[in-house]
Amino acid sequence: DIQMTQSPSSLSASVGDRVIITCRASQSISNYLNWYQQKPGKAPKILIHGASGLKSGVPSRFSGSESGTDFTLTINNLQPEDFATYYCQQTYSVPITFGQGTRLEIK
């Protein structure tokens, strides 16, 4: 199984900050890496697909990148509605696996 190691597990930041969340795959997954946002009591929503593809309608302050087996989600100019939990997901092979999640909190 492919392990997805996501860091940090939690993060405190202020409105207007830039934050970076990382995800490392235990083996090559090409670019089959997605990022989701989940707010309390809600279903996850796709933000980034294919490592760097921004889902239509998602603000451009969200971006994704890859370098080998390392993937990053960057959020520029944090907005109040961005405080949530973020998950990476690999769909390269079954079983599909998620990172442990990063809880982004207001400082």
Place this chain on the structure above:
Amino acid sequence: EVQLVESGGGLVQPGRSLRLSCAASGFTFDDHGMHWVRQAPGKGLEWVSGINWSGDNTGYADSVKGRFTISRDNAKNSLYLQMNSLRPEDTALYFCARDIVWKGAYVTHTWFDPWGQGTVVTVSS
């Protein structure tokens, strides 16, 4: 509007069975694969199972293999998860989600969009 509505959750004793359903609307159901993802209380997301558009390719997490069976009825626009030999560690909110790939042969190389709101399964004596 694409909509997924899960049902069938509830309180069940260890060792018993439960069948979850996911009713789809707002898109051509048999064009897309589907998935089940669960979230234990206060925990992260865990993929449970996926099925391709035609139902002839499926995948399972190791934790449920041999106990859970995913299926679909394209005529009824419905996805199912038959859960047998339930354990306390199966307690979770179960989401269904649409596989974005059109007529994909497999359940990989994709992303999930959208997700339903989930149905709660509690396994306890």
